[in-house]
Amino acid sequence: MTHRERAAGDSDRPGGTRRLTVRIVLDSLNAGWIIGKFARRMVEHLPEFGVEVDVGEAPAESVDVNHWLTYSEPWTSAFPAPGYYSRNGPPSRRAKATSLVTHIDDPLKLAALKESLDRAVDLGICMSTDTLGQLVRSGIDPSKLCYVLPAHDSAVAPRRLVVGITSRLYPDGRKREDLIVAMAAKVDLSEFEFRIFGRGWERVVPLLEGAGATVRYEPGSTDMDVDYRTTLEAIPGFDFYLYTGFDEGSMGTLDALAAGVETITTPQGFHLDIDGGITHPFSNAAELIAVFEAIGRERRRRVNGVRELTWRTYARRHAEIWRRLVAGERPVAGAEAAPPGRRRSISEAVRFYANARRSTLRGYFVRSFWYRLKGGLSPIKRRILGARQA
Structure with a gap:
């Protein structure tokens, strides 16, 4: 007021x-x-x-x-x-x-x-x-x-912001999922829902939930084509697409951009060659934390503006x-x-x-x-x- x-x-x-x-x-x-x-x-x-x-x-x-x-x-x-x-x-x-x-x-x-x-x-x-x-x-x-x-009429409430991930994890940590772990330790994620498609996220899921997020985790099946179709059907429902790797780029980024989804991704590889391809760039944990804090803050500003x-x-x-x-x-x-x-x-x-x-x-x-x-x-x-x- x-x-x-x-x-x-x-x-x-x-x-x-x-x-x-x-x-x-x-x-x-x-x-x-x-x-x-x-x-x-x-x-x-x-x-x-x-x-x-x-x-x-x-x-x-x-x-x-x-x-x-x-x-x-x-x-x-x-x-x-x-x-x-x-x-x-x-x-x-x-x-x-x-x-x-x-x-x-x-x-x-x-x-x-x-x-x-x-x-x-x-x-x-x-x-x-x-x-x-x-x-x-x-x-x-x-x-x-x-x-x-x-x-x-105070009849509507904001839904959670949907963050999509379409990466599988590897034992060597090449997808840099530890950045997400660090972010979950610092940021209140009660405004977010994570939809994760891909194997290997069992360690990370409870940490996101502990930070207040809801998580829909689909590790996939033995049928890669079915899993891919399931992922493609879900992508247009994302608010943001998240990729933490620093290994040339994520093919899922292309699908997310084709669906008009904002990206939270790393400034490297072919990401840099796409006009408007990176909505929220980050390279390290501190920058990823700042991105999620800014997204939550901006949404709260809108909600509080009419509270x-x-x-x-x-x-x-x-x-x-x-x-x-x-x-x-x-x-x-x-x-x-x-x-x-x-x-x-x-x-x-x-x-x-x-x-x-x-x-x-x-x-x-x-x-x-x-x-x-x-x-x-x-x-x-x-x-x-x-x-x-x-």
């Missing part, structure tokens, strides 16, 4: 403060899709943080906060309301309003969001620092934006934001908490503006012109215009 994410609040309990009431506004069209899952997970976890929550297709005035789960709904629902475009501004609201902000991929959606934040929504909650920065670059007040990273992105955390962030908003406090750090938005490339900018021709909001903007016109007229002119239209 980064310091920027902590800015959204680290309190796990409301600490004696009164319960908040929140309406999640979600139209039926989106209720069955991914946004519907957002709503269900929030309903599941928000009560833990002192939030009484329900879901409806329209906002409620009797709640503390209406939270819209689509970026355009606050605008498309609000602009036809009487007085929305009046010179005195839109009608006052008792309830605060926040909105999920995502998929702002054309200028009409950007315009709708700007107008929503000006007239209908108190705070936009982005899904990333990148979107927040882009919107600030587009002219939106950073105090009207914050971000909460999306969550996952805190749970729906419980997602709900807690929102509860903290809403409490501060209702209390009249700055909900979270704004744009200064996020890196500056990327400058769009020329192709991105062209695509962004070209998307207007197929924007889902085109029809709404045509309708909104009539409401803008009426809102800018005096009451007498509006009555005259209305009478003529009738």
